[in-house]
Amino acid sequence: PPERPVLGIETSCDETACAVYDGERGLLAHRLHSQIRLHAEYGGVVPELASRDHVARIHELVRQVLAESGVPAAELGGVAYTAGPGLIGALMVGASVAAGLATALDLPLIPVHHMEAHLLAPMLEERRPTFPFVALLVSGGHTLLVAVRGVGDYELLGESLDDAVGEAFDKTAKLLGLPYPGGPELARLAEAGNGSRFKFPRPMTDRPGLDFSFSGLKTAVLTTLPQAPEAADRADLAASFQEAVTDTLAIKCRRALDATGYTQLVVAGGVGANLRLREKLGALAQQQGFELFFPRQAFCTDNGAMIAYAGWARRAQGRATHAGPLFTTPRWP
Numbered sequence: 307p308p309e310r311p312v313l314g315i316e317t318s319c320d321e322t323a324c325a326v327y328d329g330e331r332g333l334l335a336h337r338l339h340s341q342i343r344l345h346a347e348y349g350g351v352v353p354e355l356a357s358r359d360h361v362a363r364i365h366e367l368v369r370q371v372l373a374e375s376g377v378p379a380a381e382l383g384g385v386a387y388t389a390g391p392g393l394i395g396a397l398m399v400g401a402s403v404a405a406g407l408a409t410a411l412d413l414p415l416i417p418v419h420h421m422e423a424h425l426l427a428p429m430l431e432e433r434r435p436t437f438p439f440v441a442l443l444v445s446g447g448h449t450l451l452v453a454v455r456g457v458g459d460y461e462l463l464g465e466s467l468d469d470a471v472g473e474a475f476d477k478t479a480k481l482l483g484l485p486y487p488g489g490p491e492l493a494r495l496a497e498a499g500n501g502s503r504f505k506f507p508r509p510m511t512d513r514p515g516l517d518f519s520f521s522g523l524k525t526a527v528l529t530t531l532p533q534a535p536e537a538a539d540r541a542d543l544a545a546s547f548q549e550a551v552t553d554t555l556a557i558k559c560r561r562a563l564d565a566t567g568y569t570q571l572v573v574a575g576g577v578g579a580n581l582r583l584r585e586k587l588g589a590l591a592q593q594q595g596f597e598l599f600f601p602r603q604a605f606c607t608d609n610g611a612m613i614a615y616a617g618w619a620r621r622a623q624g625r626a627t628h629a630g631p632l633f634t635t636p637r638w639p
């Protein structure tokens with residue numbers, strides 16, 4: 307029988323989100339509450355405040371998506387939640403709510419790996435990739451190149467040896483005096499700048515391999531900062547940084563496609579919302595003749611739809627429901 311719709315809950319960081327996904331009818335409802343304003347005055351996510359706000363928001367969001375989806379709770383096929391990686395207190399909110407619902411409704415409880423959900427997010431779009439493909443996962447905590455052969459069949463091709471690319475965006479934004487969240491702010495500033503003014507390295511592109519390193523780039527920006535006293539200089543600095551990062555990512559993506567022989571590239575995770583990256587990979591795809599897939603921008607950053615989809619996909623495979631103590635983990639390879 308077709309797998310019934312799955313409720314997905316995401317609380318790993320600073321978005322409270324949930325959604326209902328159905329295999330035949332697609333995404334039935336999704337809602338998100340961003341905590342950006344709550345954390346803004348601290349210049350970053352404050353874990354304790356994040357957990358408390360998830361508690362305050364999650365029930366109403368669940369109620370709303372269930373009502374909007376038109377699926378009676380008892381007809382769900384399971385409840386999926388982000389089990390990790392993420393902030394442990396924040397994760398435990400979503401996990402507890404999911405476990406409570408699953409117990410009350412006698413439904414399977416489905417722990418989801420947050421990065422797997424990012425990786426599968428393009429499947430929520432009408433134009434979607436087919437297996438196998440290469441995935442570039444670029445978020446605040448991860449920079450990964452993955453060979454994806456199917457749901458649950460992944461080979462790690464490369465990763466960042468130090469800062470994640472989103473983290474590099476955020477730290478560099480802080481150096482430039484931009485408010486939290488830095489990545490999108492830096493991208494906005496870069497739009498007005500000259501990206502070829504400052505020469506920054508394309509780290510680890512001059513040797514073989516698919517690993518990344520971004521911490522040196524942040525240091526390069528720091529040492530260049532005195533040459534950029536005016537607002538216009540700062541825009542040039544931001545643009546030059548963004549060029550270096552997106553060039554580096556594009557070079558490694560091309561290399562990963564060559565190494566695997568795959569002809570489809572998926573880009574997901576928060577930095578996948580970066581327009582310059584999209585533009586650059588789009589040009590490369592045309593030139594090299596591979597197909598490029600992005601989730602819509604709202605599903606690049608954290609959201610409930612990708613958790614509902616990943617949970618549904620796992621159920622459809624008959625896999626990975628959880629028994630025993632409630633599973634959450636801040637780190638999950």
Ligand code: KG4
Pocket residue numbers: 319444445446447448471472473475476487488489490493575576577578579580581606607608
């Ligand atoms: O996937 P995500 O929402 O959360 C994590 O799982 O980490 O990614 C958030 C990261 C942050 O570092 C944020 O600065 C970055 O994605 N980000 C961007 C853009 N939008 C979000 N970085 C560059 N350009 C953007 N437009």
Ligand code: ZN
Pocket residue numbers: 420424445446575576607608
């Ligand atoms: Zn994420």
